[in-house]
Amino acid sequence: MAARVLNVNVGVLGHIDSGKTALARALSTTGSTAAFDRAPQSRARGITLDLGFSCLRTALPPQLGPGPGELQLTLVDCPGHASLIRTIIGGAQIIDLMMLVIDVTKGMQTQSAECLVIGQIACQKMVVVLNKIDLLPEGKRQSAIEKMTKKMQKTLENTKFSGCPIVAVAAKPGGPEAPESENPLGISELIEVLKSQAYLPSRDPSGHFLMAVDHCFSIKGQGTVMTGTILSGSVSLGDNVEIPALKVTKKVKSMQMFHTPVTYAMQGDRVGVCVTQFDPKLLERGLICTPDSLHTIHAAIISLKKIQYFRGALQTKAKFHITVGHETVMGRVMFFSPAPANFNEEIQESVFDFEKDYLYQEEYLSKDSVSSEENKENDQAGEVQLPKQQWALLEFEKPVTCPKLCLVIGSKLDTDIHANTCRLAFHGVLLQGMEDKNYTETFLPKLKVYKQKHKEGQVERVMDDYSVIGRSLFKKETNIQIFVGLKVKLSTGEDGIIDGGFGQSGKFKIRIPDGLKPDTKMLLTAASKKKSKGGKGDMTKEDESSKNDSAQPVTISLIFKRYVFDTQKKMIQS
Numbered sequence: 001m002a003a004r005v006l007n008v009n010v011g012v013l014g015h016i017d018s019g020k021t022a023l024a025r026a027l028s029t030t031g032s033t034a035a036f037d038r039a040p041q042s043r044a045r046g047i048t049l050d051l052g053f054s055c056l057r058t059a060l061p062p063q064l065g066p067g068p069g070e071l072q073l074t075l076v077d078c079p080g081h082a083s084l085i086r087t088i089i090g091g092a093q094i095i096d097l098m099m100l101v102i103d104v105t106k107g108m109q110t111q112s113a114e115c116l117v118i119g120q121i122a123c124q125k126m127v128v129v130l131n132k133i134d135l136l137p138e139g140k141r142q143s144a145i146e147k148m149t150k151k152m153q154k155t156l157e158n159t160k161f162s163g164c165p166i167v168a169v170a171a172k173p174g175g176p177e178a179p180e181s182e183n184p185l186g187i188s189e190l191i192e193v194l195k196s197q198a199y200l201p202s203r204d205p206s207g208h209f210l211m212a213v214d215h216c217f218s219i220k221g222q223g224t225v226m227t228g229t230i231l232s233g234s235v236s237l238g239d240n241v242e243i244p245a246l247k248v249t250k251k252v253k254s255m256q257m258f259h260t261p262v263t264y265a266m267q268g269d270r271v272g273v274c275v276t277q278f279d280p281k282l283l284e285r286g287l288i289c290t291p292d293s294l295h296t297i298h299a300a301i302i303s304l305k306k307i308q309y310f311r312g313a314l315q316t317k318a319k320f321h322i323t324v325g326h327e328t329v330m331g332r333v334m335f336f337s338p339a340p341a342n343f344n345e346e347i348q349e350s351v352f353d354f355e356k357d358y359l360y361q362e363e364y365l366s367k368d369s370v371s372s373e374e375n376k377e378n379d380q381a382g383e384v385q386l387p388k389q390q391w392a393l394l395e396f397e398k399p400v401t402c403p404k405l406c407l408v409i410g411s412k413l414d415t416d417i418h419a420n421t422c423r424l425a426f427h428g429v430l431l432q433g434m435e436d437k438n439y440t441e442t443f444l445p446k447l448k449v450y451k452q453k454h455k456e457g458q459v460e461r462v463m464d465d466y467s468v469i470g471r472s473l474f475k476k477e478t479n480i481q482i483f484v485g486l487k488v489k490l491s492t493g494e495d496g497i498i499d500g501g502f503g504q505s506g507k508f509k510i511r512i513p514d515g516l517k518p519d520t521k522m523l524l525t526a527a528s529k530k531k532s533k534g535g536k537g538d539m540t541k542e543d544e545s546s547k548n549d550s551a552q553p554v555t556i557s558l559i560f561k562r563y564v565f566d567t568q569k570k571m572i573q574s
Helices: 020-027 040-045 082-092 110-122 138-156 187-197 370-380 518-534 541-547
Strands: 004-014 052-059 069-077 097-103 125-131 166-168 210-219 223-232 234-236 240-243 248-257 260-262 264-266 270-275 286-289 295-306 319-324 327-338 358-361 390-402 407-411 424-434 449-464 467-471 487-490 495-502 507-511 555-563
Touching: 004 020, 004 110, 020 052, 020 069, 020 097, 020 125, 020 187, 052 187, 097 110, 097 187, 110 407, 110 424, 125 138, 125 187, 138 166, 166 187, 210 270, 234 248, 248 264, 286 390, 295 407, 319 390, 319 424, 390 424, 449 507, 449 518, 467 495
Parallel strands: 004 069, 004 097, 097 125, 125 166, 358 449
Antiparallel strands: 052 069, 210 223, 210 286, 223 270, 234 264, 240 248, 240 286, 248 260, 248 270, 295 390, 295 424, 319 327, 319 407, 327 358, 327 390, 407 424, 449 467, 449 555, 467 507, 487 495, 487 555, 495 507
């Protein structure tokens, strides 16, 4: 029986030119078809353009169980060039352990920070690699490494990677042009650290087969090969797999893992799948799956969290680059939260309840958001009320194909590439996709997101003990008929009901079922007398002083809510 091989995917992430590809090359023993900047445009530009894969095989460490076996560390070399961040986001979803590569002479840079953010969202464990130590003068090398190690420990203090191992290496002493005879420094120590950090990732062969394809090429007389990492389920020889982007289903003719033929592969494995011929140019990267298991959606509801390093507010109606599964498309967002009474309710993160009412938000609520202006007074007492969970409706500019419950990341990739700022804005989980193109008519009306409306007007005069005339609540052109029957409250405490319009100028009649209080009646009668008196000639001293009393008119408050997606725009009062 063949010795068991445990595969762990190790992401190599970091700022451009921190030496990621050289590190992957120094570590690995078997290159895959995608490894080491093989693409001509990558070599010409001297930077990694796409996810490169290679592997390192070593004896199984004791913490991974007894018996013979090998640990295969599949190294995923992620590009560090800023415009390629979407490739990294796609790659991070298949990574079990992350190596954050830092140029020891420069420390944390913009993209190192973004890679750290992606790691926090998508990875469980991390190792920091301080590369290029050969550039430090030998006499001061050790103290410079210690200084940078302390700095990195401080940076990671408030992240989930606090206390992670930090290893110093020189993957390619003398730089890319140096002769191959130069031996790398620190690599065997790094391999020992990687072995100590390796763990049994939870792998599940059940469920639908789904694979992230990152390379595609044809072999004459055999078919087309798609290489990638299996995200869920398993695949066997002879299975049918769907390529949703091309809307075709193909049969699996043969499979290989790092040049070794296999008949079966499961979640977490890195595999090449050969199917009946199609043009490889049509699918550079994307997803393949069990037929009919993915959905193509035009919009989605996600639960989300803001990324703490993103500066600025997340505003409703703003556009973001949305990475869903392995695709990145532009999308518009609308944020909403539980109704204020339910802010503290524990909510199941992976389920969305269409029966509940949700409150529309102009922006994602966070400690520094503007929408919590009204909380400023409570803030003195340190009680800013923020909901435990918030959601967003995403509307995509073009449809995306993805699995259910997948990771979603929103970013502003059009931010100036050289600005020292994090472009990743939020991350979340896709809870509900909308497959119907006409989702605005068929689906959105089920989503009970409401806006709270509050209008104020004034009482103009008393008609009798049970009715008053109001003004300034509606514009002249408003159809007052649609507000008839709504409840209002006077600032003096009485409850009233809008009875209908009065004249042509937007005034209206309010019925007070329990009658006006004597004090209110006196106040209003005095105010209207003053008005008629003030119109006749000059104001006397006496009027001047009593003017201050009537400076507080009786106001009318109308509060109702309206569901954002209600086609009839009904007004609802509790």
